[in-house]
Amino acid sequence: MGMTGSGKSTFISHFCGTARAGHGLRSATAEVEAHLATHRIRDRRVIFVDTPGFDDTLRTDTEVLRDIVNWLNVTYAQNIKMTGIVYLHGINVPRVTGSAHTNMRLFRELCGDESMASVVLATTHxxxxxxxxxxxxxxxEQLVADDAFWRRMERNGARVFKHDRGETTARAIVHYLLDRGREGGGGGGMSLRVQREMAEGRTLDQTAVGIALERRIEEMRLAYERELGNLKRELDEARQQTAQNQQRIEEINEDRMRLESRLNEEKAARRQLRKNLKELQRERSDEQRKKLRDREQPPRKRSHGQKGCVVM
Known part of the structure; x- marks a missing residue:
């Protein structure tokens, strides 16, 4: 797990030929993806799970959380447990941004303090x-020393690594988790706080990570509404002045539409959080069936008079 661009897919590609590393601004991992290691590691069959970051370029944090939680709970219900979690953070970024801080907070609430002994926190790039x-x-050092970042997680058992030598340090991290899993009771696996909470019948907004995300959504809503109020005042002032302000009026209206669209997205996101495990699974199944139908639907024949164009 980790932010978009932190190196999750690259880490997995050291072990699995099916992992795709992104090289642009967009996330290479749109959904939760499982990859079987090409070779056995420590004489074990290992499956790596790649997740999109909470700052995904194409989807909201709520959509990302819903997909991660749904995958976690489906596997939990089948008694498939994880050996450990690797959380990656790009050390090349000059400062910890608001998005990075949100990512860390949601990750901490998703796992719970009691699961930290099976977590590796690794810096990349x-x-x-x-x-x-x-x-x-x-x-x-700042990441490790600050409670707002990694200190609290390390105190609760998380292990910090510098992932600075490619496949060598990637293997050291995986070996650590596999060995620790054996020492912790024969590889019985770990469960996360969100898995236990939803198994108790809670809706996503009643889990610790859901509460943290809803708090973040509310902060964003208040910020958007303040910005929207400022734009409305600026629009009124521009309208009272000369016609030379027409271009600025159009720009303000575009900004208003953008903000109103974001507010609507946040309202929809809050509705998504108020779902229990069965509703999440049903919704996810419906989406998967729709994608399958779309892939299987044959393209329509090219219309007469159209060149080089296939109508879908």
């Missing part, structure tokens, strides 16, 4: 330049 490396070392 280390530079080979001595000057840049010194600044990155300082940022790494």
């Amino acid at each position: 280390w530079s080979r330049s001595a000057g840049e490396r010194a600044a990155q070392e300082s940022r790494h």
Whole structure:
């Protein structure tokens, strides 16, 4: 797990030929994806699970959370448990952004303090330049020392790694989790707080991670409404002045439409959180069936008079 661009798919690609690493601004992982390791590791069959980040470029945090929680709960109901979780953070980013902080908070609430002994926190994208490396070392220490970032998780048993040597450190991390799983009771596996909460019958908004996300959504709603109020006042002032402000009026109206669209998205997101396990699974199954139908539907024949165009 981790933010978009933190190196999740790249990490998995060291073990699985099916993982796709992204190289652009968009996330390469749109949904939760399971990959079987090409070779046995520590004489074990290992499956890696890649997840989209909560800052996904195409979907809201609520949609991402819903998919992750649904996958976790389906496997939990089948008594399939995880050996451990690797949370990745790009150390090349100069400061911990609001999105990164939200990612860490949601991750912590998703897992719960009692699951941290099976968690690895790893920094990625280390530079080979001595000057840049010194600044990155300082940022790494800040992550480990601050309760708002990794300190609390480490105190509860999470292990911190510097993932700075490609496949070598990736293997060290996986070996640590596999060995720790054996030591912890024969590889019985871990369960997360959100899995236990939803197994008790809670809806997603009643779980710790759902409450944290809803708090974040409310903060965003208030910020959008403040910005919308400022735009309305600016629009009134522009309308009272000369016709030269017409372009600015159009820009303000575009910004208003963008903000109103975001507010509507946040309202829809809050409705999505008020769903229990069965509703999440049913919704996910409906989406999967629709995707399957869309893939199986043959393309229509090309219309007469159209060149180089297939109408879908």
